[in-house]
Amino acid sequence: xxxxxxxxxxxxxxxxQSMTLQCAxxxxxxxxxxxxxxxxxxxxxxxxxVGAGITDQGEVPNGYNVSxxxxxxxxxxxxxxxxxxxxxxxxxxxxxxxxxxxxxxGSGTQLSVL
Amino acid sequence: AQRVTQPEKLLSVFKGAPVELKCNYSYSGSPELFWYVQxxxxxxxxxxxxxxxxxxxxxxxxxxxxxxxxxxxxxxxQEEDSAMYYCAxxxxxxxxxxxxxxxxxxxx
Numbered sequence: 001x002x003x004x005x006x007x008x009x010x011x012x013x014x015x016x017q018s019m020t021l022q023c024a025x026x027x028x029x030x031x032x033x034x035x036x037x038x039x040x041x042x043x044x045x046x047x048x049x050v051g052a053g054i055t056d057q058g059e060v061p062n063g064y065n066v067s068x069x070x071x072x073x074x075x076x077x078x079x080x081x082x083x084x085x086x087x088x089x090x091x092x093x094x095x096x097x098x099x100x101x102x103x104x105x106g107s108g109t110q111l112s113v114l
Numbered sequence: 115a116q117r118v119t120q121p122e123k124l125l126s127v128f129k130g131a132p133v134e135l136k137c138n139y140s141y142s143g144s145p146e147l148f149w150y151v152q153x154x155x156x157x158x159x160x161x162x163x164x165x166x167x168x169x170x171x172x173x174x175x176x177x178x179x180x181x182x183x184x185x186x187x188x189x190x191x192q193e194e195d196s197a198m199y200y201c202a203x204x205x206x207x208x209x210x211x212x213x214x215x216x217x218x219x220x221x222x
Contacts, residue, residue: 033209040123042200042214043158058209090158094209101146103210105158 002026006091006106013081013113021076021109023091029104031094032074033058034066036087037108043090049074081113117141118203120213127191128221135186135216137175137201146204147184149175150212153197161186161199171195191220 007022025032033048035058045058049068063085065077074093078085091106117140127133139145149161162170164177164184175186184201198217202210 031209035209035212040214042120043210043212045209045211048209059211092158092209101204102160102163103150103158107157 004091004093004104004106006089006109008109009107010110011112013078013111015082015113017081018077018079019081021078021089021091021111023074023076023106024072025074025093025104026072027093027095027104028071029093029095030071031096032068033092033094033103034064034074034076035090035092036060036085037090038087046076046089081111083113085111086113087111118201118211118213120199120201120216122216123214124217124219126219126221129193130190133186133188133191133195133218133220135199135201135218137184137186137213139182139184139201139203141182141203145177145179145184147175147177148202148204148210149173149184149186150200150202151197152200158200191218193220193222196220 004025030051034046035043037043044060046064047066049055052071055066089109092103095102119138148163150158151161152158173188177184198215200215201213
């Protein structure tokens with residue numbers, strides 16, 4: 001049972017380069033989200049999705065795009081990387097059921113933009 | 115607007131001492147609150163949620179609606195409790211708003 005899988009684990013980009021952070025879950029969860037983790041700021045929500053074909057912005061969406069063509073995949077795209085996007089990125093999917101909700105996190109992607 | 119505040123960036127205690135990690139929230143609806151923990155080089159994982167009223171690894175947290183708080187407590191800290199702790203508020207069936215986190219350091 002893989003849970004939430006993120007790739008790559010590490011990435012170094014030059015300013016202006018583009019890349020896609022991959023996120024996949026095999027739990028058939030409808031809800032998925034992307035966060036960035038920065039020292040002293042905790043985790044901040046970038047984008048989220050409540051189901052295939054539906055996405056919405058979180059707290060810090062600028063500079064990032066997402067799409068949700070399937071239930072399993074929720075990639076995060078940086079179109080033109082900037083040093084301010086150096087961070088650790090976490091993808092999560094949400095289990096909903098009796099007793100409430102629970103988020104499952106991926107192992108994270110450490111991104112450095114030079 | 116929803117907001118979660120963790121006033122302490124670092125909390126350092128000795129093994130066996132009591133621990134209280136503070137969390138305050140602001141939310142107009144009925145809150146659903148969680149504590150997440152991140153051990154060194156591991157992914158975030160759920161520690162406990164107020165709706166379950168559970169005790170995990172000796173930690174408990176009580177929702178105090180009057181004080182809008184959800185402090186995490188443990189009577190006797192262990193070295194393996196050293197980690198980053200995040201308080202989080204559920205924004206409906208979408209995603210979480212996290213506090214800025216508190217690093218707990220338990221010294222021998």
